Amino acid sequence: MNKVPPFKKLLEGRNEEILEPQIEILDAQHHLFDRPHLRYMLQEYLNDVNAGHRIVGSVYIETQSMARPDGPEELRPVGEVEFANGVAATARSGIYGACRVAASIVGFVDMTTGDRAAITLDACAAVVPQRFKGVRHIAMSHPDESVLRFLTHRPPPDLLKSPGFHAAFKHVSKRGLSFDATVLHHQLPEVGELAAAFPDTMIVLDHAGLATAIPDKAGSQAEAFQEWRANMQALSRHENVFCKISGLGTSYWGFGFIEREAPVGYRELAEAWKPYVETAIELFGANRSMMGSNYPNDGRSCGFVPLWNALKYIVRDYSLSEKAALFRDTAQRVYRVDLQ
Structure with missing residues (x-):
């Protein structure tokens, strides 16, 4: 049981100097939800967006938030893309600032349902034709339950190998949508197999493949890094796979910042x-x-400010064109984001 409340650090670090404030950032992954343990909706995100970094837009990624409470099972996820589209329209008005929040939307589709996934995909596209650009069904799986302790919706084990998954993926591919693959590092070869089977479909690897350390196991982080690196090297050979560097603040990596009572600054984050x-x-x-x-x-x-400062600090010696790609251009191209 953690002593530190899970989201205590949300507001920390807003007094940090903003590094390279001129860099335009298209936030390639964020969520909005209203749950008993945390309310994080448009206003909360805007508070972070307006804290100093130049966030010009964002990609909304599903968390099965705001799903329809009733009706056919295949149509319940439509509620979330409708919600996100409403948020996008609100932000697009310009009343709340220049950031194009949820300019592209990645919705949930149950990828175990085979051909029935088409029902969900077409319904989402019908209600959000301009912004619905991709789908995600979290596929993280691990025999140690403690590893997945913060996961809100548990996927079925071995989702990427489950009956019906490839049939569902064919419908994703046929519609020109991208797929966000959220897995742990030992599952990366499965993502490679998927990429090989569907070479014309863009696959976004969420959270850089989550090099997962086992809690309380000595040497686990070092072991995970070596296996992760080898698996990432193999996966990178597939040109249709893109790497999203995110999720470094989650528990899976074993950095230990979640359990820290004291605030964490960008330099310490960057070092880890x-x-x-x-x-x-x-x-x-x-x-x-x-x-x-x-x-x-x-x-x-x-906090949001130290997070972006840390990422900027790590790549501070990269070229201007590389920074533009990392912080804006790659996400804009892959998720086909309209920032106008």
């Missing part, structure tokens, strides 16, 4: 994150890598 961020960019290149806040989930470890 640097080997993973630099390795991901080395393997995938800036034109196939993108940055995301994964807020509010990463708020378990650090």
Whole structure:
């Protein structure tokens, strides 16, 4: 049981100086929800967006929030893309600032349902024709339950190998949508198999493949890094896979910031994150890598301002074109984001 409340660090670090404030950021992953343990809706996100970094837009990624409470099972996820589209329209009005929140939307589709996934996909596209650009069904699986302790919706084990998954994926591919793959590092070969089977479909690897350390197991983080790096190297050979550098504030990596009572500044974050961020960019290149806040989930470890400062600090010696790709251009191209 953690002593520190899970989201205590959400507001920390707003007094930090903003590094390279001129860099335009398209936040490649964030969530909005209203749950008993946390309310994080448009206003909360705007409070973070307006804290100093130049966030010009964002990609909304599903968390099965605001799903329809009744009706056919296949149509319940439509509620979330409708909600996100409403948020996008509100932000697009300009009344709340220049940031195009939820400019592209990645919705939930139950990928175990085979051909019936088409019902969900077409319904989402019908209600959100301009912004619905991709789908996600979290596929994280691990025999140690403690690893998945913060996961709100548990996927079925071995989702990517489940009956019906490839049939469902064919419908995703046929509609020109992207797929966000959220897995742990030992599952990366499965993502590679998927990429090989569907070479014309863009697959976004969420959270840089989550090099997962086993809680309380000595040496687990070092072991995970070596296996993760080898798996990432193999996966990077698939040109249709893009790496989203996000989720570094989650528990899976074993950095220990969640359990910390004291605030965490950007330099300490950067020191811990640097080997993973630099390795991901080395393997995938800036034109196939993108940055995301994964807020509010990463708020378990650090504030929004230190998070972006840390990512900027790690790549401070990169070229201007590489920084533009990492912080804006790659996400804009992959998720086909309209920032106008």
